[in-house]
Amino acid sequence: xxxxxxxxxxxxxxxxxxxxxxxxxxxxxxxxxxxxxxxxxxxxxxxxxxxxxxxxxxxxxxxxxxxxxxxxxxxxxxxxxxxxxxxxxxxxxxxxxxxxxxxxxxxxxxxxxxxxxxxxxxxxxxxxxxxxxxxxxxxxxxxxxxxxxxxxxxxxxxxxxxxxxxxxxxxxxxxxxxxxxxxxxxxxxxxxxxxxxxxxxxxxxxxxxxxxxxxxxxxxxxxxxxxxxxxxxxxxxxxxxxxx
Numbered sequence: 235x236x237x238x239x240x241x242x243x244x245x246x247x248x249x250x251x252x253x254x255x256x257x258x259x260x261x262x263x264x265x266x267x268x269x270x271x272x273x274x275x276x277x278x279x280x281x282x283x284x285x286x287x288x289x290x291x292x293x294x295x296x297x298x299x300x301x302x303x304x305x306x307x308x309x310x311x312x313x314x315x316x317x318x319x320x321x322x323x324x325x326x327x328x329x330x331x332x333x334x335x336x337x338x339x340x341x342x343x344x345x346x347x348x349x350x351x352x353x354x355x356x357x358x359x360x361x362x363x364x365x366x367x368x369x370x371x372x373x374x375x376x377x378x379x380x381x382x383x384x385x386x387x388x389x390x391x392x393x394x395x396x397x398x399x400x401x402x403x404x405x406x407x408x409x410x411x412x413x414x415x416x417x418x419x420x421x422x423x424x425x426x427x428x429x430x431x432x433x434x435x436x437x438x439x440x441x442x443x444x445x446x447x448x449x450x451x452x453x454x455x456x457x458x459x460x461x462x463x464x465x466x467x468x469x470x471x472x473x474x475x476x477x478x
Contacts, residue, residue: 246329
C-alpha cells in the first residue's frame with residue numbers, strides 16, 4: 235500500500251481496527267455538510283444467523299460463480315464459499331482486502347467496479363449487498379454497467395442488489411438534500427459521500443440509492459429484468475435481477 239493509499243483509506247483502517255478488537259464508530263460525511271456517526275460495525279462482520287430474513291432469502295437466489303462487488307469485511311463471500319460457490323471479491327480499499335484475507339476470503343482483487351472486465355472470467359451471479367446497488371453511482375453509469383455485466387455473465391445470470399428507498403424518510407435534513415438534488419437535475423438518492431476515521435479522510439465517491447420504481451426504470455432496456463423484490467421495513471429491499 236502506498237503512503238497516499240494509506241492516508242485516504244479511512245474505511246480500510248476502520249474495518250481493520252474493529253477486526254483487531256477496537257471500539258469504532260462509522261462516520262459518514264455528505265457533500266452538503268451533513269455528518270452521521272453510526273455504531274453498526276458489527277453488521278459488517280455478522281454471520282448468516284444474524285442477517286435479516288430478506289437478506290437470507292436473497293442468498294437462495296445465488297447461482298454458480300459469484301462476483302461480490304464491494305466485498306467489505308467479507309460476510310457474504312465467506313458464507314457463499316462455505317456453500318460451495320467460487321467467489322471473487324472486489325473493493326477499492328487495500329485495507330478492506332487485507333481484512334478479508336485474514337478472515338479467509340480466498341479470491342480478491344483491488345479493483346473499482348467500473349473496471350471489471352473479461353479478464354476476470356464469466357460470472358453467474360453479481361452480488362451487490364449492503365446497499366451496494368449504490369456503487370452504480372448514477373443512473374447513466376448504472377445503465378452502462380448493466381449492459382457491460384450482461385457481457386461478463388453467463389446465460390440466466392442474476393444480479394442480487396440491495397438498495398434503500400430514500401423517500402421513506404420524514405427527516406428535514408434528508409428532504410432538503412432531495413430537493414437540492416432535484417434542482418441540480420439529479421435523482422433524490424444520488425449521494426456524494428466520504429468516510430472519516432481518526433486522522434484519515436477518504437476520497438469523495440458517488441452513491442446511488444433508488445426506489446423500486448426508479449430501479450425498474452434504470453434496468454429497462456439493459457438486458458436485465460426484475461425477478462423478485464425482497465422487502466423489509468424502513469425502505470430497505472433486495473432486488474433480484476435476471477438476465478433477459
